[in-house]
Amino acid sequence: MGPVARIEGITDSPLCRACMETEETPIHVMLQCNGVAEQRAAHLGSSATLHEALGDLGGLLSFWGELGLLE
Numbered sequence: 001m002g003p004v005a006r007i008e009g010i011t012d013s014p015l016c017r018a019c020m021e022t023e024e025t026p027i028h029v030m031l032q033c034n035g036v037a038e039q040r041a042a043h044l045g046s047s048a049t050l051h052e053a054l055g056d057l058g059g060l061l062s063f064w065g066e067l068g069l070l071e
C-alpha cells in the first residue's frame, strides 16, 4: 500500500479512487491516472516522468492539494 492510501486511511481498497482501474500509488496518481488527468495537466503541464514532475515541486504540491492528498 502506498503512502497516499496510508495517509488517507479512508478506504480498505487499494484501488485508485480517481479511476478505480488500478492500485493507487503516488506514481500512478502523479503520472498515469486518467481520473485526474485534467487536474494534473492544469498543475503539472505535460510532465511525463517522475523526474519532470518532481522538478516542478510547486505544481506538484498544488496538484496534490487540489486532490485533497495533503490534508
Ligand SMILES: [Zn+2]
Pocket: 016, 017, 018, 019, 020, 021, 022, 028, 029, 032, 033, 034, 035, 036
Ligand atoms: Zn487512477
